[in-house]
């Protein structure tokens with residue numbers, strides 16, 4: 100077996116690989132191939148660094164020999180992926196009394212002293228991990244060496260080989276430390292991820308001519324727009340120096356001094372280097388450079404740091420300029436990055452006073468005055484005041500308040516609690532399950548232990564992207580839906596091979612869905628249409644009806660309202676499929692819960708309070724989510740579904756007169772038995788026949804079933820005989836598969852995830868093992884019974900890349916998610932189909948060595 104050398108000088112042709120030497124080593128080799136002025140650099144392989152951590156040193160004198168006597172050197176880390184981290188760079192190794200004396204002659208005593216002190220400090224604090232106290236402040240080399248000796252009981256080492264060995268050992272061991280390991284594992288690094296080290300000749304950054312160090316990039320880190328930004332500090336070394344107040348601009352700037360003012364040629368060379376790297380490394384890079392007496396050295400280049408918005412702009416621009424393909428642009432952008440573009444966000448540079456944290460239930464951020472009730476939210480909104488609705492948990496009665504609020508904060512609940520689902524649908528930021536929150540509804544206050552008490556009207560900010568609740572009003576950045584984002588979505592549409600629909604309950608939701616370019620509506624939850632105050636009263640009359648005739652009268656009044664809803668929806672979605680789910684929730688959700696509400700209802704219905712209270716009580720259930728809801732209500736109170744079916748058909752006829760005919764899809768919720776479907780189908784078909792004969796108009800429709808109970812999945816074969824489509828409602832299906840209430844799971848979910856009982860909250864990440872197995876069974880059995888069966892998912896999981904991967908693999912026709920999740924879903928779907936295509940074209944495809 101050939102022995103591998105411990106180190107390799109980086110040249111354009113040397114054997115340097117990302118997988119053995121790390122991404123920085125590979126990048127420097129690429130810069131050399133571009134003839135860029137990179138100082139001499141030697142790369143140590145991962146296995147060499149591992150043996151150094153284990154106590155065996157390579158031949159250090161031979162290593163130093165590569166650079167010649169008296170060279171000052173730096174050591175940088177080079178992990179396989181840039182975001183796996185690595186110990187910080189150590190500069191000026193080789194600095195000793197002799198070198199300092201020499202530098203004093205060539206660069207002046209103060210520059211020599213400053214370099215020497217900074218090395219002694221770095222060596223003591225960063226390498227040997229001594230207390231920083233003795234090395235702080237403006238000290239001389241003599242004092243710094245004395246402090247070193249006092250701590251170490253030995254003089255500061257003068258031998259460059261000894262210094263280098265210690266630096267290498269310290270960096271190799273730091274990589275093996277627990278914190279470093281956990282941090283990189285959080286970024287997806289494997290357990291055995293290696294670290295390479297680079298020994299590089301210093302370009303000093305001090306001297307008589309233009310000298311100093313800087314960092315520059317040619318795309319804005321906030322927006323991605325093409326412009327040079329960065330910092331430059333004369334007579335300085337290293338990135339750290341650039342955070343100092345005196346740092347100057349790179350290009351000429353009215354706000355202050357710049358490098359371009361004194362060294363225009365060097366800035367032109369940097370611009371040329373940036374353009375070359377962009378074209379040949381196929382990435383927008385950030386360059387770390389040094390000037391020594393006007394001579395440019397490029398020490399390092401890394402992928403330019405960027406916000407999500409900049410990521411999209413930079414990547415799309417690379418593809419538009421023909422540097423990468425549109426497929427590659429799609430693959431480069433992590434889908435959730437798009438959330439940063441869809442909503443207002445707290446500015447990455449704003450300071451954050453975190454009051455408490457909860458579940459990041461709906462992305463985006465909003466600032467407003469605290470309100471504790473839906474009515475207060477409406478009152479606040481009517482005065483044009485932005486507000487944040489804070490509730491223990493929300494119920495359907497809060498929906499109007501949610502519409503009026505800028506964001507929602509709840510003490511209880513998880514990813515699929517009422518507040519979370521509705522907020523995502525409305526595009527409102529939401530933090531749910533902020534369990535440390537102490538709410539006092541009566542005094543109208545909130546606090547968390549150890550913080551001041553907040554009152555109604557105080558200003559807070561809900562950051563639904565991170566789960567933070569912030570005090571006050573931090574600076575925000577606005578959404579960015581045009582330009583690069585729109586182009587990326589067009590590319591994703593062309594690449595994806597699974598349908599993406601939206602869950603949309605209202606015309607506003609549908610408009611948002613249209614804006615994101617969906618393939619239809621996959622779930623319209625009709626019950627939300629009944630919470631409008633005018634309708635709520637009629638709804639309540641229907642619930643209180645004593646006999647079928649009274650109930651029919653109330654439903655007759657609801658019919659035109661419901662028909663108008665559907666006409667509007669169908670006209671907006673002209674030519675596209677719209678899936679309407681028949682009424683799902685238990686009836687008591689439409690009745691008041693407190694004494695004042697009951698009294699008001701009694702007045703409105705002209706009934707004694709006792710009768711109203713008794714009726715409400717009679718509708719109460721121990722377990723309403725497992726009680727009389729969904730199709731169970733449809734079977735026992737059939738008139739509601741009949742009214743809805745009539746409204747859908749009449750609206751279909753009306754909407755089809757003006758444009759492309761609509762094919763409504765009627766979906767039955769919470770089915771568990773074939774007979775339920777037979778009963779509802781019989782009635783819906785009868786209403787269709789009636790409407791056809793009454794109007795003399797024909798139309799087509801599809802009837803399908805929402806698979807939300809394990810039994811429906813298991814019996815999908817017989818259920819499919821009466822269904823044109825099956826849509827998996829994975830919110831309820833998860834709840835019922837686990838026997839775990841979706842509204843209560845938030846209370847202990849974090850303990851469960853922390854202790855590894857569940858790998859993730861199954862209401863957030865589709866449980867492909869358990870719930871997924873039921874979905875497989877259901878889809879297979881359904882398709883076997885009816886090969887043309889349309890299969891989809893419409894639970895909240897549908898917007899998750901991992902669930903989309905599952906559904907695509909299982910041959911589902913489409914996924915349907917909240918409108919604001921559509922872009923993420925599209926990008927994830929496009930990535931999956933491109934990856935498959937690439938794999939089919941080249942089954943042995945290996946990941947190209949990327950920067």
Ligand code: PEP
Pocket residue numbers: 520622624683807827828829830831832893894895
């Ligand atoms: C579901 O259960 O997955 C679903 C989409 O219905 P809902 O969330 O309205 O219960």
Ligand code: MG
Pocket residue numbers: 807828830831
């Ligand atoms: Mg459901």
